[in-house]
Amino acid sequence: MASDQTQGTALDSLRQRIDVLDAELHRLLMERVRVIDGIVAAKRASGADGVMFRPDREADMMRRMVERHEGSLPLTSAEHLWREIITACTRLQGEFQVHLDGSADIAAMRDAARFYFGFAVEMETAGDPADVVGTVAASHSDLGVIALTERAELPWWRGLGQDGAQIIARLPFFVAEERPADLASMVISRPIPGSGTPDTAVYDARWRGVLPGSLMDTGLEILSFFRHADGVDALLAASGDSSEDEVLTLCREAGAEPDVLRFVGGYAAPIDIDEGEPDELDDFSEDAD
Template structure:
C-alpha cells in the first residue's frame, strides 16, 4: 500500500485561501439576507435594531463550542464586529459613553462590542449619556456599573415608560483576561420585544437601611447593586432574578419604608469562562 504524500506548505496555503474565500462569500450572503430584512422592516417602526437577548445567546454558544489554538478573544471580537456592523446598516446608531472614569477603557469597550463603524460619542457622566440616548432616535449608551457616589442617583433617570432602560450587561462573556472586561451597562430606549429578563433591575426609595433588608432581598434572589442618599431617604438600585415576582421584591423592601419602586431594565445573567483559551 502506497503512503500518501505529505502535505506541502503550498497545499496548506491553498487551503487557507479557500477558507478565506468561503468566509468572504458567507459574509456577502449574510449581507444579502440583511438587505431583505431591511426591505421587510420598511413598514415597521423605526428605532434600534439591537437585540441584546439574541446577541447574548450567540456569544454564549460561541464560547461553549470554541476549541483549538485560536483565542476566544479573537473569535468573540470578530463576531461582535459582524453583529454590530450589520445592526448598524439596518438602523444607523451611535454609542454614547461615560468617560469620566477614563476614556481608554470605555473606548476599548465600545470598539470591542460595537466595532469601528459605529460612531463613538464621549460624555462627562452617566446622566449625560442617559439624556443623549433619550433625545436620540435609536442610539445606545454605555457606562460603568461601578459608578461612584459622585455620579449621583443616575438610575432614577431611567424611571418612566418612555425613559431609556438598561438592556444589557457587557461583556456578554466574562473572563479574567478579557480585552474589554470593564463591566458596563448598555441602555437604549425601551425595547420590549427584544428584552431578556434573566436579571431585572429596579429603582427603589426607602426610609432607612438595615442588614435585615439585605437578607430579605437575598431570600428572593435579589441584591442592592448601588445606593445613594436621596434627601431624607435612600435610593437603591436593586438587581433581582427574573424568575422572582415583582411583588416579592416589593414585600422585601417594605419593612425599610418603601415609598417608590419602578422597573428600569433587564439583562442576561452573567456567563463566565475561565480564560480566553479553551
C-alpha cells in the same frame, strides 16, 4: 534538501487551504448580509422604522458560540469578531451613535465600547451618567454605556424608565481574569418593542434612612448604590422571572422594604468563561450594607 522541499510543500498546501477557507468565510459573510438586507426590507414594508437592537438574541448567539467553540483561538477574540459583524449588520438598518460615560476612565470606557460595538460606530463622550441617560432618552436610536461602580457619585438610574431610556445589556458579557476590555458597565437604549423577558431585571429602589437588612441573602443583587442625607438609592437586580410584587416581598422579608421600586430594564446573564464549563454569573458586586 529533500526534507526542506517536503516541508515547503506541506506549508504551501496549508496556506492554500487557508486561502480557500478565507474565501468561504467571506462568501458566507456576504450571504449573511444579503439575509439581513431582506430582514431590513421586510421591516420597512411592515412600517417599522429605525435601528432595532436585539440584545436577548445577541446573547443567545454568544451562548451558542461558547457551546461550539474549541481550539486555541481565545473565546474573547471570537466574541469580538462576532460583535463586529453584528454591529455592522445592525448599522444596515440605520446609523446610530454610542454615548460614553465621561466620569469613568475614558480609555477603559472606549475599550469596552469598541470591543462590544466595533470600530466603525461613532462614539461621543458625555459629561456624566445622567448626561448619557438624558441624551439617549431624547434620541431615536442611540445607545449609551455607563460604568458600573459599587458606590455611584449620583443615582443616575433615577432618569431611566419605560418612557425614556432603559438598561438593555451588561458588559462584559464574557467574564474572565485579565480579559481585554473588562470595564464593568451598563448599556442603555430607548425601550425595545417586543423584547422578551430578560434573565435579570433591574430596578430603581429607594429607602429613607439607612438601608436595613441584607438583600443579598434573598438572591437580590445591589449593582450600585448612592447614599444621601435622606437615605439610600440603589440599582437593584433580581431574577427576570420574578414579578415586581415578588421582588418587593423579598425586600420586605429581608427587612428592607423600599419606599420606591421601579423597573428600569434588564439584561442577559453574563457568562464566566474562566471555568471549564461556563456558568452564568450569580454576583458581581458586594452588598451595600
